[in-house]
Amino acid sequence: ENVRKLKFYRNVELGKLLLAKLIRKRTAQGAFDVLVELGVWDRHVDTALLRSGFPVRFLEEELGVAKDAEALEHDPDAILGLRKDLRKLKVYTIDSASTLDIDDGISVQVLNDVDGGSAGGSAGGEEVRYRYWIHIADVDRWAPRGSKLLEVAERRGTSLYLPTMTLCMFPENMSSHAMSLESWEDKCALSLGVELNADGTIIPSSIILSPSLVHVDYRLTYDQVDEMLDEGVGYTEEWQIGALLAAATKRREHRIHMGSTEGMVPFPIPRGMVTAEYNEESTKYDVSLKVETTHNSGSNMTAGGEEKG
Numbered sequence: 001e002n003v004r005k006l007k008f009y010r011n012v013e014l015g016k017l018l019l020a021k022l023i024r025k026r027t028a029q030g031a032f033d034v035l036v037e038l039g040v041w042d043r044h045v046d047t048a049l050l051r052s053g054f055p056v057r058f059l060e061e062e063l064g065v066a067k068d069a070e071a072l073e074h075d076p077d078a079i080l081g082l083r084k085d086l087r088k089l090k091v092y093t094i095d096s097a098s099t100l101d102i103d104d105g106i107s108v109q110v111l112n113d114v115d116g117g118s119a120g121g122s123a124g125g126e127e128v129r130y131r132y133w134i135h136i137a138d139v140d141r142w143a144p145r146g147s148k149l150l151e152v153a154e155r156r157g158t159s160l161y162l163p164t165m166t167l168c169m170f171p172e173n174m175s176s177h178a179m180s181l182e183s184w185e186d187k188c189a190l191s192l193g194v195e196l197n198a199d200g201t202i203i204p205s206s207i208i209l210s211p212s213l214v215h216v217d218y219r220l221t222y223d224q225v226d227e228m229l230d231e232g233v234g235y236t237e238e239w240q241i242g243a244l245l246a247a248a249t250k251r252r253e254h255r256i257h258m259g260s261t262e263g264m265v266p267f268p269i270p271r272g273m274v275t276a277e278y279n280e281e282s283t284k285y286d287v288s289l290k291v292e293t294t295h296n297s298g299s300n301m302t303a304g305g306e307e308k309g
Helices: 001-006 015-021 026-037 047-052 060-069 148-154 172-180 222-231 239-258
Strands: 091-095 103-111 130-137 186-195 210-221 269-279 284-292 306-308
Touching: 001 269, 015 026, 015 269, 060 148, 091 222, 091 239, 103 210, 103 239, 130 239, 210 222, 222 239
Parallel strands: 091 210
Antiparallel strands: 091 103, 103 130, 130 186, 186 210, 269 284, 284 306
16 A cells, blocks of 8 residues: 555655765665665566555455455355356366456357367258367456455456566466466356358347356366367368368458458567566676467467577
């Protein structure tokens, strides 16, 4: 709370007097050097972050609120019979390897099993019908409107992903565990299911939106998905990956046909990710840069895209 107030506190006269007594430059750099020498700050501290007033840690009271929320078994959607059991679906999550707060997953459901459920099959002229599912972590299950946990998140408003750390809206036990769509666990989600026409348009009558219970089977990285598609695994043992790619391609072509600017960019724009980890042996930071492209369409663009220095 005191750090947050510093953003609006502009009276620096006392600080200048103290620096003068210490025979130091009466500048921001002089104050910074003193605080580093006293061990209050590390020389690599993010002063811009501190100046912003964004909370850099959770208060004990906030951690207690999160702990109480995690232990709460009350689920209104389940009590009212609204939470749909989708644990039979094979759910994939696709994120960066470093991602801890996994907030979405995808799956495909065969509606008319004409050839054992493999992709692209048909029998007697009947094409396999698929329903494509998107599962979003159900934050409202743990932090409903008016709850103390939601107030904790509202104080921050967003999660910050910085090279040296990640500052989440929720304490770690919630953002990286209870709310996160971790593998091999039953998780609460908000699920959207749709069917597509041949031209990539959504069939309005097929839309299903419901609170759900899912079980994530595979946590994959973008690199792993590219490799599965390149090596053919995404069309055989894990044929769902290939089916989801085909659906995504149809949807993209439809959006371009309708005037989307996606068609102006031949390849996805890569995203650079900078991380800095403190090396205790060298007492320096190891900085790494990874260039990563999401939505690769099987072109394996992320392999070997990491450099360290």
